[in-house]
Amino acid sequence: MKCDAMREWFSDRLDDSLDPDRSAQVDQHLAQCASCLAEFEALRLAIGRLRQAGPPVTSADERAVIMAAIDREAEDRLVASAVGGESIERRSGVFKRAILMPRPEPAPRKAIALVTHVASFGIGIAAAALFWFGGARDTSSPSDASRSTHDSARTRIEPAVVTSPTPNRPIEPPVVAPRTESIPVPAPASTPPQEMLLRVSSDLTVVRNGERGIGSSAPLTLKPGDVVEAQSAGRWRIIVGDHGALEVQSEPASPAPRTPTISRGPMIAIDLDPAPLQRLAARMRSSIEQLAGAVDRATERMPKTPIASEPTIASPKPAIAKQPAESTDVSSVTKPVVAGAPPSALAVRGPVVVRHDEAGLRLQTAGSPIEVVPALIQRLRDDDARVVALVVARLELVREEFERDPTFPRVAPRVASAPVSNSLFGLVTSLVASTPSVNQTEDTYAYWNRWFDTCADAIVARETYGTW
């Protein structure tokens, strides 16, 4: 009985947490009782080894996996905060994201305009103008500003990296004309701009880095790391990243319908310097020619697949319902351009559609690889370097994704067992050669198209920043 009582104190004795009197009492007992001494020593041995093993050490891989989950969560939370905490899955068709690219080369006295389209579902955003701040504040007169705005809107609203809306949904026309507001800025310095100005209309509530205020005629100076939110009927957010990159996020006003009714075109047109795309196109020319020949040879060996005349292949992306542009500044670039066939044949149904609209340049693809790839190749022969670059970007990223992600055959299941070399040449050849017929599901089409849009965004980011 005494031994049992004593053993209750063994654990504390190991920890040296007993008071001196109790500790002495235990020690005295251990000196007299061989059985308890053996028990105590066994306990000391076992617990000693347990402690010696210590906590496991976090491996680099484990840390990386956890941090990747955290980064995803951080991004989700960022988005969630802008849409009121709605789940990311539901937001996927709602949220519009775009990357605004800083102009890499100086362009004297040209403003960069951001056009916000106030669409029917209620992005009640008053016009905002973004422009790079090159060091000195603008001192131009209002008349200069007006003239420059007009010129820049006509000449600078050009190619854009645009997010794709949910496919298979009708495009509803905007009911409010796009509003453009910009003011001229001095010629940017040779170094990439680190600050920029944002003008927010005075009827907007603005939260900048957590501080609430209202917009005003005086522009805000934004620095990397700043986060600006504004809210009217809708809400939008601008995040200033490193290197002057801007991320613009916006959401429709509540209680506007959310998914799946959000299906219209991009809400934000982004001025984008085509130089990176042109450089990419130039670099890829040789491989594209090689690719084109390979695809031609591969398709010659295969039964002809009806493309334009196939009535059962419906494009998952209906053509945008063209609206007469109310702004003359953007109407000059709203002419649709269709690849590979007369516009009337492929404007609604076809594997590749290239279109200039209010938002800028858009490349749509629909169909299986055997349809899309040759049509993309056809587009490469177009003289428009920007289109070439977009096409190349997509093909190149298909290859990279294929190499990186073994589940890529979700898009083209038959490729799974086909030999695929580590080249664009090999990939596209395999895609074509191993897809004997068009029997992809609509889901596959949708995936394919979403993926292409992601590629286009990513390649531009990589071209500009050298990283994804």
Place this chain on the structure above:
Amino acid sequence: MNPPLSDEQLALDAAAGSRDAFEELVQRFGAAVRGVLEKNVEDYHLAFDLAQEVWVKVFRALPRWQPTGSFRSWLFSVALNHLRDAKRSKARSRIVYLDEFRSAPAAPKSNDPRGRLEEHAAITAALTAVPEPYRTAVVLVDVNGLSYEEAADSLGCAVGTVKSRVNRGRFAFKDLYLRQEGDARDPARASESRGVSS
């Protein structure tokens, strides 16, 4: 060289938006959190998944964390609460993995009765066999080095309760561990004890 920042300072920095600070916390406690979970679910992969979820929860809750107690006691309390939630959830399906990660490592060639891997496996096996709630108390105090007070915070119980659990858990561990050690030294006895006829 500056002394390493305390867990609490890192947590405050992370709450203020420092990704590096958060990553350092993950480095310090990532495996420990996973280990606590693994001792309960007895599945490395499931514990790994749960641990990721725990860290996401920590990330979400960190801005509201108040440094009134130790960070690690709060961290383990988040982990254990999440574990309870996960166990309650019937939605979690069993996942079968194809890799051989969990296969027993080959016995090292050594004159010692146990090599390091075998020793670690023996400790893990004995610890896993300790019944709850004593096992978690021992893992927190003896494996991860929490004080009784910190463990009490993590477990949401009184310090005396933790001491009692640790005491019982230690004796249980001792019996299980030394029995394995005896089996390792005397395989014939191990077979007998398992009821296997040779």
